[in-house]
Amino acid sequence: xxxxxxxxxxxxxxxxxxxxxxxxxxxxxxxxxxxxxxxxxxxxxxxxxxxxxxxxxxxxxxxxxxxxxxxxxxxxxxxxxxxxxxxxxxxxxxxxxxxxxxxxxxxxxxxxxxxxxxxxxxxxxxxxxxxxxxxxxxxxxxxxxxxxxxxxxxxxxxxxxxxxxxxxxxxxxxxxxxxxxxxxxxxxxxxxxxxxxxxxxxxxxxxxxxxxxxxxxxxxxxxxxxxxxxxxxxxxxxxxxxxxxxxxxxxxxxxxxxxxxxxxxxxxxxxxxxxxxxxxxxxxxxxxxxxxxxxxxxxxxxxxxxxxxxxxxxxxxxxxxxxxxxxxxxxxxxxxxxxxxxxxxxxxxxxxxxxxxxxxxxxxxxxxxxxxxxxxxxxxxxxxxxxxxxxxxxxxxxxxxxxxxxxxxxxxxxxxxxxxxxxxxxxxxxxxxxxxxxxxxxxxxxxxxxxxxxxxxxxxxxxxxxxxxxxxxxxxxxxxxxxxxxxxxxxx
Numbered sequence: 403x404x405x406x407x408x409x410x411x412x413x414x415x416x417x418x419x420x421x422x423x424x425x426x427x428x429x430x431x432x433x434x435x436x437x438x439x440x441x442x443x444x445x446x447x448x449x450x451x452x453x454x455x456x457x458x459x460x461x462x463x464x465x466x467x468x469x470x471x472x473x474x475x476x477x478x479x480x481x482x483x484x485x486x487x488x489x490x491x492x493x494x495x496x497x498x499x500x501x502x503x504x505x506x507x508x509x510x511x512x513x514x515x516x517x518x519x520x521x522x523x524x525x526x527x528x529x530x531x532x533x534x535x536x537x538x539x540x541x542x543x544x545x546x547x548x549x550x551x552x553x554x555x556x557x558x559x560x561x562x563x564x565x566x567x568x569x570x571x572x573x574x575x576x577x578x579x580x581x582x583x584x585x586x587x588x589x590x591x592x593x594x595x596x597x598x599x600x601x602x603x604x605x606x607x608x609x610x611x612x613x614x615x616x617x618x619x620x621x622x623x624x625x626x627x628x629x630x631x632x633x634x635x636x637x638x639x640x641x642x643x644x645x646x647x648x649x650x651x652x653x654x655x656x657x658x659x660x661x662x663x664x665x666x667x668x669x670x671x672x673x674x675x676x677x678x679x680x681x682x683x684x685x686x687x688x689x690x691x692x693x694x695x696x697x698x699x700x701x702x703x704x705x706x707x708x709x710x711x712x713x714x715x716x717x718x719x720x721x722x723x724x725x726x727x728x729x730x731x732x733x734x735x736x737x738x739x740x741x742x743x744x745x746x747x748x749x750x751x752x753x754x755x756x757x758x759x760x761x762x763x764x765x766x767x768x769x770x771x772x773x774x775x776x777x778x779x780x781x782x783x784x785x786x787x788x789x790x791x792x793x794x795x796x797x798x799x800x801x802x803x804x805x806x807x808x809x810x811x812x813x814x815x816x817x818x819x820x821x822x823x824x825x826x827x828x829x830x831x832x833x834x835x836x837x838x839x840x841x842x843x844x845x846x847x848x849x850x851x852x853x854x855x856x857x858x859x860x861x862x863x864x865x866x867x868x869x870x871x872x873x874x875x876x877x878x879x880x881x882x883x884x885x886x887x888x889x890x891x892x893x894x
Contacts, residue, residue, distance in 0.1 A: 407701040407702070408701065410701045410766070410769065411631075411632075411700070411701035411702060411766070413769065413771070414632075414701075414762075414765050414766055414769050415632050417765075417769060417784065417842070418444070418632075418765060419441075421443060421842055421843050422441035422442045422443045422444065422843075423440070423441055423443050423444035423447065423765070424438050424439070424440055424441060424444050424632075424633060425438065425439045425440075425441050426438060426439075427439045435637075436626060436635070436636050436637045437636060437637055437638055438632075438633050438636060443794040443795070443843055444761070444794075446794030446795070446824060447761065447764065447788070447792060447793075447794045447844075448640075448757060448761055450791065450792045450793070450794070451757060451760050451761060451764065451792060452619050452640075452642065452757060453889075454791065454792065454889070454892060455619070455642045455667075455755070456468070456617070456619065456642075457889055457893060458667055458892075458893055459615070459617045459642075459644050460617050461893075462893055463615065465610070465611070465613065465614040465615065466614065466615035466616070466617055466644065466646075467604060467608055467610070467614070467615070467616060467617070468616070468617050468618065469596065469597055469600060469604065469616050469617070469618045470618065470619075470620065471593070471596025471597065471599075471600060471618060471620065472596070473589060473590055473620070473621060474577065474587055474589075474590075475587075475588075475590060475595065475596065475599070476587075477585065477586060477587050477588060478724055478725070479595050479599060479721070480572065480588050480591075480595070481724065482720040482721050482723070482724035482725070483595050483717065483720060483721075484689075484720070485572060485588075485591055485592075486572075489570060489571050489572055489591060490568035490569055490570050490571065491504050491506075491568070491569050491571055491626070492504060492505040492506055492536070492541055492544055492566045492567070492568060492569075493505070493566065493567050493568070493569040494508070494544075494545065494548070494563055494564055494565075494566045494567075495563070495564040496555035496557070496558055496560065496562060496563060496564075497560075497562040497563070497564060498555065498558035498560045498562050499555050499557035499558035499560075501555060501556075501557050501558075503555075504626075505541075505544045505545065505548060505566045506532060506536060506544070508548055508553050509528065509532045509544070509547055509548065509551075509553065510532075510703075511553075511703075512528060512551050512553050513525045513528050513529050513532075514702070514703030514704070516528065517703070517704075518703070528547065528551060529684070530684050531543070531547055532544070532547060533683065533684040533685045534684070534685050535547065536685070537685030537686070537687070538685075539568075541565070541566040541567070541568070542565075542566075544566045545563060545565060545566045548561070548563060549561060549563070569625075570625075571591055571624040571625050571626065572588045572589070572591050572623075572624070572625065573588065573589040573623050573624075573625050573637075574586050574587070574588050574589075575587060575588075575589065589622075589623035590622055590623065591622055591623060591624050592622050592641065592643075592754075593618050593619075593620045593622055593641045593643050594643055594645060594717070594752065594754070595717070596618065596620070597616045597618055597643070597645045598645065598717045598718060598721055598729075598750075599721055599725075600616070601616070601647065601718060601729055601748075602727075602729060604616055605647075605731065612647055612648060612649055612731055612733060612748060613646060613647060613648040613649070613652070613656065614646070614647055615644050615645060615646040615647070616644065616645050616647075617642075617643070617644040618641075618642075618643055618644075619640065619641070619642045619643075619757070620640065620641060621638060621639070621640050621641075622638075622639060622640070622641050623637060623638050623639075624637060624639075625637060631700075631702060632762060633758045633759075633761065633762050634700070634705065634758075634759060634762055636758060639756060639757070639758050640756070640757035640758060641754060641755070641756060641757065642754075642755045642756075642757055642760075643752065643753065643754045643755075644752070644753045644754075645713075645750050645751075645752050646660065646750065646751040646752070646753070647731070647748040647749070647750055648748060648749050648750070648751060649733060649735075649743065649746070649748065649749070650715065650746060650747075650748070650749050652749075653691070653692075653712050653714070653749040653750075653751060654692065654712070656751045657692050657710065657712045657751050660710050660751050660753050661680070661694055661710050664696060664708055664710060664753050664755075665678060665680075665696055668696065668698075668707075668708075670892045670893075671764075671767075671789045671792070671892065672789055673698075673767055676699075677698055677699045677767070678696060678697065678698055678699075679696075679697050679699075679704060680694050680695070680696060680697070681694065681695040681696075681697050681704075681706070682694045683695070687711075688716075689713050689714060689716035689717065690711050690712055690713055690714065690716075691712050691714055692711070692712040693709065693710070693711045693712070694709070694710050694711075695708070695709050695710075696708040696709075696710070698763050700762070700763070700766055701766060705759075706759075707755060707756065707759045707760060707763055708753065708754065708755040708756075709752070709753075709754050709755075710751070710752070710753050710754075711751070711752045711754070712749070712750075712751055712752075713749070713750040713751070713752050714749055714750070715747040715748065715749050715750070717750060718747045718748065718750070719747055722747065729747060730745045730746060730747050731745070731746060731747075731748050732744065732745050733745075733746065764788065764792065765786070768786040768787045768788045768844060769784070769786060770784070770785050770786070770787055771783075771784050772784075772785060783838055783841050783842075784838075784841065784842050785841040785842065785844070785866065785867070786841070786842065786843060786844030787844070787866070787867055788844035788846075789892070790846040790886045790887040790891075791887050791888070791889055791891060791892055793844045793845060793846050793887070794824065794843060794844065794845075795824055795825065795826045795840070795843060795844075795845045796823040796824055796825065796845070796846060796847065796883060796887050797819070797823055797825055797826075797845065797846070797847040797848070797849055797879075797883055798825065798826040798827070798828050798836070798840050798845050798847070798848050798849065799812050799813075799815055799816045799819075799825060799826070799827050799828070799849050799851065800812070800827075800828050800829065800833065800836050800848060800849065800850050800851065801829050801850075801851045802833065802850060802851060802852040802853070804829055806853070806856075807856060808851050808852070808853070808855070808856070809829060811851050811855055811856060812827065812829070812851040813827070815849065815851065815861070815876060815879070819879065819880060819883075822880060822884070823883060823887065826840075826845070828840075833850060836848070837864060837869075840866070841866060844866070845866060846865070846866045846867075846883075846886060846887065847863055847864065847865065847866070847883055847886075848863070848864040848866075849861050849862070849863050849864075849879065850862040850863075850864065855876075859875060859876045859877070860873050860874060860875050860876065861873070861874060861876060861879070863879070863882070
């Protein structure tokens with residue numbers, strides 16, 4: 403990882419706190435490891451990301467509906483899903499530093515290092531070896547890969563490692579009013595199972611016809627061995643998942659469809675396609691017959707932001723077996739012989755994206771430091787070049803001065819527009835300083851009210867990315883801004 407990329411990530415994380423996007427949780431008590439709070443601007447950006455996903459999935463598809471399942475679920479669900487017995491991460495300790503790491507994370511960092519060095523052959527070979535070991539739950543081989551590739555502890559700089567051990571990631575708690583009589587339950591480690599156990603409820607009450615999807619946004623919890631890289635990997639996080647139920651035998655065409663559709667969703671934000679890549683899983687989980695990750699090039703290397711998986715009928719069959727309730731669909735459509743397909747357990751295509759990772763991706767991609775120096779003046783700015791639809795604040799109203807009726811006129815404009823857009827009002831400091839503040843939080847438009855406004859009802863509107871200014875009539879402000887921030891620009 404180059405120094406420039408290291409600086410970028412460091413600057414993004416400090417910028418996120420300085421401007422109210424993300425705070426360390428419980429900071430006045432020295433924080434809580436790998437837990438973060440979203441500040442006043444962060445919650446707006448996060449909500450806009452979720453809105454974009456929800457509209458693209460539910461609003462734009464007649465055959466996809468939403469769900470909000472409870473975080474607490476019957477403990478048998480996690481037995482059926484395999485989480486109780488097999489939801490583990492490979493843990494390894496360095497004997498000299500006494501620091502604990504995820505073995506696969508150490509190896510992934512080495513793969514990234516090989517890629518940065520241009521040694522794609524070594525990177526590919528190590529990736530395949532790790533995937534094979536993880537799929538086989540081969541902890542001995544994982545440790546040997548760390549030794550063979552001389553992967554050192556970042557703290558001690560040594561390769562003095564313990565054996566690799568499995569560490570279950572689920573948080574457990576008690577459910578009941580009396581501790582001695584309470585049943586053990588889990589904070590859900592993923593949101594997908596809430597969809598699977600509600601499959602029939604949604605299908606019957608919504609009169610859904612295969613193929614159809616169920617979408618959900620919700621919190622999940624994992625007791626990570628080691629959480630790192632800011633909000634990239636946290637113990638409390640949020641997922642946007644969609645489970646798409648299809649007829650057995652058609653899953654590969656739907657897998658290909660969603661693989662392409664989900665990448666288009668990312669690229670619609672204007673991100674360079676060179677920043678994204680597919681990573682096909684060499685070794686598949688026991689429940690899958692195809693899986694691919696959409697990876698983004700963060701400052702610390704390419705990392706997964708979304709997974710598309712063909713999960714076969716594993717989940718529904720597991721819950722059918724453990725609950726003793728039929729989770730089947732009766733298909734009236736006719737097959738090639740002219741007979742109804744009849745009863746079957748549907749196959750499932752899953753798309754799963756981390757909200758927090760998408761938030762970090764958006765911040766890293768938008769953060770920009772620009773040198774605006776001229777021959778006789780040194781100047782610069784930090785600007786978040788967010789897509790206008792995602793920007794926390796769409797426009798800020800600024801009276802040129804605090805007197806002569808300008809604030810009153812500015813308030814009239816502000817009050818007329820705040821029903822349509824998330825707005826800010828700012829009259830402190832010089833106009834230049836106010837512009838810089840808005841650049842730093844990604845506000846696409848600044849509206850300046852001056853003395854000419856009082857004469858002819860026109861204002862100066864400044865565009866964030868170009869810094870160009872134009873004079874427009876007050877009556878045209880709404881349509882001008884709406885044309886830029888409308889969700890239709892992303893959902894076409």
